[in-house]
Amino acid sequence: MLKRISLSLLTALFIAGTFSLTTQAQDFEGVIHFEIPEMAEQGMGEMPYMVKGNKGRMEINHMGQKNAMLMLPDESKMVMIIEKMQGYIEMDTNKETSKSDLEETPDTEMTNTGQTKTIAGRTCEVWRMESEDGTFETCMANGMGTFMMPQNKMQKNQAPEWAKTFAEKGAMPLEIVEIQNGSKSIKMKATKIEEKSLSDDLFKIPEGYRDMSGMMRGMQNRN
Incomplete structure (x- = not known):
């Protein structure tokens, strides 16, 4: 159990x-x-x-x-x-995070593709993110909050720039797609918004x- x-x-x-x-x-x-x-x-x-x-x-x-x-x-x-x-x-x-844990955060390159999608009736912007973890596209909607994980000040300061940007904008990911060898697979997608x-x-x-x-x-x- x-x-x-x-x-x-x-x-x-x-x-x-x-x-x-x-x-x-x-x-x-x-x-x-x-x-x-x-x-x-x-x-x-x-x-x-x-x-x-x-x-x-x-x-x-x-x-x-x-x-x-x-x-x-x-x-x-x-x-x-x-x-x-x-x-x-x-x-x-507020529990302290070890310095070694913070150093494990991979650098991420984030690019606005200029594309938009409509997912579950909401318009979102498509961003591409590339890091050691792989290549992803995420469609972000403004004004809906953000997928939250409360973090202490130490963690926030060490967060990658793309995470800081979306946190400041209050952006919510409505779709996350992983790209491998030219193929795309959906990792998460909003199906309904109430x-x-x-x-x-x-x-x-x-x-x-x-x-x-x-x-x-x-x-x-x-x-």
């Missing part, structure tokens, strides 16, 4: 970490439904990503087990909600849920 929790947590962190956080409030409030082929292969359905002000919530359904990740920049934390165990894991985003009012409760730890943060730290220390 702990292995399944760890897998879901790492999956959420991987997705959320794609773009840096912008803490400015956004005009958009609602739900962006993302389709991620690699997650579908693991038995996960679409991933709803919710935006309200500068808060974010992503939900992951893995083989009927539901988890959610809350991004709460005003509180400098992320929270993983584990519904089946009625518990949560809290991560302090602009609507969301309850504040969606961005809070449910009442009565127990703190499992110590358990996760113990697992990390053993690895």
